[in-house]
Amino acid sequence: IFALVGEIKTIVQKDAEFDANYNDMVTSENQTIYAFNHTISRNKTEGVRVSVDVLSNKSESPILFVVRQKQGVLSFQVPLILRGLYQRKYPYYDVGRTLCQPPTRAASETQYFFVDVSTLSSQGTNYQLRVSRVESFTLQTNKKFSFTASPSQPQYFKYVFQDGVDTVIVKVNSDMTFPCSVMSIQDIQCPIYDLDNNVAFIGMYQTMTKKGAITVQRKDFPSNSFYVVVVVKTEDEACGGPLRFYPLRPDQLIDAGNRSKLTVNMSSRAVEAYVMGMLFCLGIFFSFYLLTLLCVCLERARVISSSADNGSTMSSEAITDSATSTDNNYGYMGMKRSLESVARSRQESLSSIEEDDYDTLDDIHSDKNIVRTKKFLYVADLARKDKRILSKKYQIYFWNIATIAVFYALPVVQLVITYQTVVNVTGNQDICYYNFLCAHPLGALSAFNNILSNLGYVMLGLLFLLIVLKRDLAQNRALERHDVNALECGIPKHFGLFYAMGTALMMEGLLSACYHVCPNYTNFQFDTSFMYMIAGLCMLKLYQKRHPDINASAYTAYACLAAVIFFSVLGVVFGRDNTAFWIVFSVIHILATLLLSTQLYYMGRWRLNAGIMRRIVYVIYTDCIRQCSGPMYIDRMVLLVMGNIVNWSLAAYGLIQRPNDFASYLLAIAICNLLLYFAFYIIMKLRSGERIKCLALVCILFTAVVWGFALYFFFQGLSTWQKTPAESREHNRDCILLSFFDDHDIWHFLSSIAMFGSFLVLLTMDDDLDTVQRDKIYVF
Secondary structure (H helix, E strand, O other): OEEEOOEEEEEEEEEOOOOOEEEEEEOOOEEEEEEEEEEEEOOEOOEEEEEEEEOOOOOOOOEEEEEEOOOOEEEEEEOEEEEOHHHOEEEEOEEEEEEOOOOOOOOEEEEEEEEEEEEOOOOOEEEEEEEEEEOOOEEOEOOOEEEEEEOOEOEEEEEEOOOOOOEEEEEEEEOOOOOOEEEEEEEOOOOOOOOOOOHHHOOEEEEEOOEEEEEEEHHHOOOOEEEEEEEEOOOOHHHOOOOOOOOOOOOOEOOOOOOEEEEEEEEEEOHHHHHHHHHHHHHHHHHHHHHHHHHHHHHHHHHHHHHHHHOOOOOOHHHOOOOOOOOOOOOOOOOOOOHHHOOOOOOOOHHHOOOOOOOOOOOOOHHHHHHHOOOOOEHHHHOOOOHHHHHHHHHHHHHHHHHHHHHHHHHHHHHHHHHHHHHHHHOEOOOOOOOOOOOOOEOOEOOHHHHHOOHHHHHHHHHHHHHHHHHHHHHHHHHHOOOHHHHHEOOOOOOHHHHHHHHHHHHHHHHHHHHHHOOOHHHHHHHHHHHHHHHHHHHHHHHHHHOOOOOOOHHHHHHHHHHHHHHHHHHHHHOOOOHHHHHHHHHHHHHHHHHHHHHHHOOOOOOOOOOHHHHHHHHHHHHHHHOOOOOOOHHHHHHHHHHHHHHHHHHHHHHHHOOOOHHHHHHHHHHHHHHHHHHHHHHHHHHOOOOOOHHHHHHHHHHHHHHHHHHHHHOOOOOOOOOOHHHHHOOOOOOOEOOOEOHHHHHHHHHHHHHHHHHHHHHHOOHHHOOOEHHHOEOO
């Protein structure tokens, strides 16, 4: 008995036992101390849990429970008041806490701890106290364990790495979407942060609804063990759930809600999966190099054999291009046709030639309107400029995109490294939207498998550059020999855009890997910027094939693509549920479609100036009112009408639906236009009596099949940053290939192969025209 603030306070100490219920009453005049003891050993960890239930909830003052241990103190009040948003208060009268058990060096040791119960309330408050041992406190690999938790009754368990296991994945599942929970991985040290207001203080953590998963590496925990902490939040807003009503009074108490039943499961990660994953990735893409080399060797052997049988002096170098080599027949050296009448002198240096200095059409400017507005155009009409000038013009595409790539990639790499550092330092797993059920960390990287699977873009992009280089060298040798077919026949061969396409494919792989270092909505444009580039360059290449003299310059093309990326950034930042933005974008989209349609229809022979409206009215009057005449260029008109229908429909869809993923919506516009133009090109090619050679046809069929499978895996949707991180994890799935790659990794594999195949199609689809005079090849 001792005096406290002028009053007599009675202290009662009781020897207590585990798994027994103690129903007592406490007032400001008495304090009860419960003494417990238990034996702990170095090789066995036993959890101890203190559960308290206040039986009367009208007390004016809370009850304070203090647990005094050998190396720490745990205290909490009942009712436990936890705060939510806007300072909402949630009272909990049923509280349960697990005691932190520091490791012991002794083989066996008896430890004592005391539970002090006190209050400042003068009224008696009844409570029930129970101290029990936690069953299955130490988690086992590949063995599920179920438990219940609530905001006032958090749970945590211990896991010890087994011999030979360096990485494990901790999976927590719940049958209900709500309440929202937090799972945390913390080191073996006291105190344990296991309340909603402090669980983010230390270790790794993530919010969850039905699914949660964190991959843990042994190297991050020197004690070879860690705690798995599960905390139920007071509110569901962090997981995308509804927010409760705002309290009428600032200190109004709100009903706390129900408990949540969860299941925890530990799965080991095998080191062999990393090795097999890397070998598989390298093997599948190196096989394309071997296949290309095999095709080159077979083609060379076929040509040598054919030359020996026929006594031909045909050069083998012109037809031993890589996998896309053709059956071009450049004719016999003894042809009677004089090459001097068609060959130009190639002695001048290319570096001294500029397009503005020497343009054959500038000297006959009046012929432009005559030639380009003929009803039936041939490639010879639009291939009149000097090849040296055009080659240099189109090489600018490659040098520009190489410069863009360097300036774009360096800050991107720096930013994603910063992102990964922030994730590793703070432990906040909600920053990045991984597929946590299949995330394989390596070093500082959290999802190495998603980064490795982008290797295909880089390797196949490099292979395509080598194939284009082979063709380029063969074409230059043919020109040096003044080969008549190279000079007068076939689609004019300009390789600058092909080099740009190969570079863009490699950069897509690099930037996609950077995006997957920490995928979220703020850096999604890293993954899509060069997709816009690839789509734009493919359309330009298709148009250049039959319009080499009037194709857009590199500066104009990249300026337009920069505008597209600019709108992509604006859409990501401001486009979500912003009606004004969608109206402006839709108007710009439609106007751009109309301007491009006019440019394509008139082959550039029109001007946008003050008199444009007067000329439009005049054309409508003469062609529609005064006399009803059809369009002069029917094929061109069909393409442009279909293009306008598609683009107007996409603009209307965006304005009405306003999709949250603006970057993907913009990419869909580019892909739809590319597919429409490609289909039109193939149809017009066949309609004009041309044929598609066997190699090009195989590439088309192979690419179409691969694209189909790729899109299937793309739409699996393993995560989405359009939702909260917890909701995104509901879409997570386990690995499906070699226990290392998930659906999105397979999308990376297949889409890189499909893009490579698409490039080969563009490279080989007009090989059948290599022996056809250009004045007999239609323009469409």
